[in-house]
Amino acid sequence: MKFSINWLREFIDLPKDPEEIAELLTRAGIETKRIETRGANIEKVFVSQITATSRHPNADRLTVCEVDDGSGTKRQIVCGATNYKVGDKVPLALPGAKLPNGTEIRKSKLRGVESEGMLCSPIELDLGEDASGLLILSADVKVGASIADIFPADTILDVEITPNRGDLLSHFGLAREIAALSGQPLRLPPAGQAPALQKSSVNLTANRECPFFSLRRIDNVNVGPSPVWLRAKIESVGIRSINNIVDISNFVMLEFGQPTHAFDADKLKGNINVRLAHDGEKFLALDGKTYSLKPDNCVVADQDRAVGIGGVMGGEETGVTDSTKNILLEAAYFLPASIRRTARDLNLQSDASYRFERGVDPEMVLRASQRAAELMRDIAGGIPANEIQVAGEPPLNLADVPLSYDKCDRVIGVAISPKTVDEILMRFGLRKTAGKSETATWRIPSYRRDLRRDVDLIEEVLRAYGIDKIPGRTRGRFVSTSDADRSHDLESLVLRERLTTCGLSEVRTSKLISRTASALNEAVELRNPLSEDHVALRPSLISGLLEVLERNIRAGAESVSIFEIGRAFIPPSGKEERHIGILLWGNVATTPNWRSQTRRTLDLFDLKGALECIVPDLLFRPGRFAELALAVEVWFGHQLLGFGGQLLGSKSSATGPVFVAELNADLLLAGVGSAKTFRELDRYPGITRDIAMIVPEKLTHAEILRVIRQPAEPLLEKVQLFDLFEVRDGGAATGPGKSLAYRLTYRAKNRTLTNEEVTEAHAKIRERLKRELGVTPRE
Template identity: 40%
Template sequence: MKLTLSWLKEHLDTSASLSEIVETLTRIGLEVEYVHDPAAQLKDFTIARVIEAKPHPNADRLRVCMVDTGSGAPVQVVCGAPNARTGMKSVFSAPGTYIPGKKITLGKGVIRGVESLGMLCSAAELELSNDHEGIIDLPEDAPVGAVYAQWAGLDDPIIEINLTPNRPDAAGVYGVARDLAAAGLGVLKTKDIAPVEGKFPCPVGVKLDFAQEDKHLAPFFGLRLVRGVKNGQSPAWLQARLREIGLRPINALVDVTNFLTFDRARPLHVFDAKKVKGDLVVRLARKGESLHALDGRTYELDESMVVICDDNGPESLAGVMGGEASGCDESTTDVLIETALWDLMNIAHTGRKLGIVTDARYRFERGVDPAFALPGLELATQLVLEFCGGEPSELTLAGELPLLSRAINFPWSETKRLTGLDAPREDAAKILERLGFSVDNAGADIAHVAAPSWRPDIEGKADIVEEIVRMIGVDNVPSTPLPRAEGVAPPVLTMMQKRARNARRALAGQGLVEAVTWSFVS
């Protein structure tokens, strides 16, 4: 799970430093695996202006540039970029600067008899992209002498969290912010998601076509049409968000679904409505059916896999990947936005059988928040209307959202019994409430604790103890030595074990080497 510091702060009001956030995440069980701070890597690169660029006297493809770095007299730089020209602004590195794209430390040099006291850099040399055809060309208003990373907004650290499978709620930036707020590192920014008023009935129907014993495979499906959209590039801020975590922006409609997958841990899918024939039917695949998916590959389906079909056949592999035939592109004018709940085991089995790993599968096979299925669709609709315009339909719903009731009678003494940590019940109750649990009868010895919808891993008293302890800090659990029996401890090895050990030692003393082979297990 990747996120940036600025993205996190969109959901968390905090003044904590990066190091404090990283330390707290690991302490509360969201282990930080990697932190990449591009500002630290690019701190020595500054904005400069080329005062003059003239041909190199001894090389046709080189130019000798006089560069204003904003700190003293102009410096001479020999540059081989075809776009180097008088008056342009670019990124300058002085001798002694480490060039990440080349894995070298820059020094003073003499190139074809002309001294070069620095370097004008390409995006590839700064590891910003694969573009190495020319040096970075900055706009006229770029301030000479400023640190390039700060001016370009590249000073946003990227945090990668190694999530355990039981924490699907933390597969979204909002969930990570919620945990940090519960740990006392800020205040969670909450915002109500207002329903979007539909202007007309959705013309596409939905049917969940399963036998009674298979209804659990797709308990709920929601759909909305937005007509008259103008699809194109998503806003620059959204493209930047996706690029920072390693995703490629595609178009506004697709980018919205990818954004919400990481922002709210809510995978969605969009269909080009004009490419969908008839109503949608959610069912098990039939023998011989296949799907040409969005990754350009064709997958052979079997009867255990759930698919979303129209009159033409399978259009999407439920919870895993959509089909190319109904995908959205720049020509899309009417879009169907889908939200659904799927059986997590079925999604996992389907993904493994076909060898497909997607961000949607990652979240569905761990369990998404059922209560956010409709708010997620409403939020996606709002973003589509904001970016692409259009007119929304009313919702089309099939199935029912499951009502999860996982209330647990929790004795406050259980925390000390399992961990030795004596947590005051008032503090423990506040921790649980900040994490979204409801706590009734908190003043009694046994409280009534209900887990929030986004925590499918909470099943018993030990899970509640874990939540309390990870927020207080495992480091605060007292170290208690095990009881020791009086007198001399009895022998541990049996007579046969002693004989075998003595035999091995005797044989080893004669120069033999023991080989321990793998045991056969039936």
């Protein structure tokens, strides 16, 4: 968010150097991304008034203006803008002026007509981003006044506000934070006499989504351009001026952090209802788009239709226009989770929703309403009603938080006196409700709903005390990484090296998943998520890998081979497990050559190969998993590690098969570690024999291996399948089947085998296959 230094100085005395302010904030964890200067060095630019206009004789798109610059002499200016009329006051740059963008103004001829200067747009004076026309000044400015006096040079801080610090999304909020960090006194914003509260006829049925709602009527307003000071303030931080009523609403939001909305009261029918939308209800918003609402979207409605999406955006049909005379001013508190959900459902973001979804101060609702009403009275001539109509109750403050001074010292690593701790916390707006020499209990202010635990309070103490004051410590011989931690890191490194050697790329995805994914997996949900995309702990790595796949497909990738090693949280308890996730899609990463211009598509055997890169001795058995069209269980010894297979087509937008696998890395590494055995090198040669056979189509490889290996043949060392093809006609007995060929290796540990011994053992296996499985030997 952008903050004006001049505006901040209305609440607190600041150093002259903006770098000092930025450094103070950054040290406290509030990063300042950029420092910009606006309106600097605007010399020889004055207020002028257009007294006459005529068409340019030689150019259809140019106009010749006669302007009064207050010197007593009229000047002729050639202008290309069209957004002005006779009588408007605009900035005039005289010959010799050098604008902030580097343009030097000289007396010149444009298409044969002399021009004695230039009329300026906001962007040319570095007073805004609008380049579409001239900067139209308010009628109260004096002709001949220097633009530099009307728009004093300002410095803009572009500050990165974290999602948990919604209290900083206003100039008063940031000034309050600077005061707490620096110890400077804070000047409170102006506040008139509080109006009376009146229980209103507002029907507040969506009281969960909107616990507190207020309305105030302002009659006889004159809608028009904003005064220079108001326009300068909001445009300095990137808000475009629309009219005085809308600008006042934006000004109060930028000042206090509380959004408000002005309805044209004469366009409303009947009583106001704050309710949930009807499924499919249509709403025409101020951005000119029509939205189809969902049943959990909160709306503000009159007796006929929705007139606003609560906390997000008002409606076009009841918006303020130049003809508006009477205003109904809304100020409310909306539940952050409700606003996040609505903004995401509708893909509709606004300055109001940005603040509501991060949490506004409930105690600022009525103060902002009063401030806006006073400004509408002073600027637009409106007459505010004596009462504010209210419905509902603001949410209660958080529970008090106990703090141990000893724990504060231990966590920070430096002894800070209880008196200093108390002073710091009170500067942040906390109030001590009970205390002893060792502990104290603190009341949290309404605007700091992120402070819930003692460690949150300790963090505030550290931020104000100064991280730079904490002495560094060299790691001593008594502070070391545990053997278990070193082993964990080494094992993960080995797994990564094996998978990357097999051609896979490592990815890192979020441990938090969206509400949709959470519902599908019955995941453990967070109590107060910051985003609808991050509402629950992931029970599996596959969802994150699929998101990476989708992003790569959108970027034009032809193949994706990725893995992740990370934590999964198993519902319902949320037990943590270290998992390995693998995803393969697309073609094998080989370059087409003269033999073939096409690349083979990745298949289940590539997935099997990737898994065997981790541990060669894995076993694969047929399995069933709801989201897999072709599934196997992955075993190591007698331990089930996980699953693998081809994902159902409905689970991904990818064209072609997607193969995934997920293993429990903790079980895998424990099994590998306990299964280490050693044997001496072979001293005697082995002898191989082949068996080729035709088998029924449904007979599995695992069943054949079982029969070959049982009963245990002492001379049989290894069995390897080396040939497989389909047989359309396997004979009258078997029908269609498949032909398999196995290579069997025989070896004795203490002698060289004879040909007769091997032939006898091999014949027994052949007979057992024919007898138990009905295979047909193939010579």
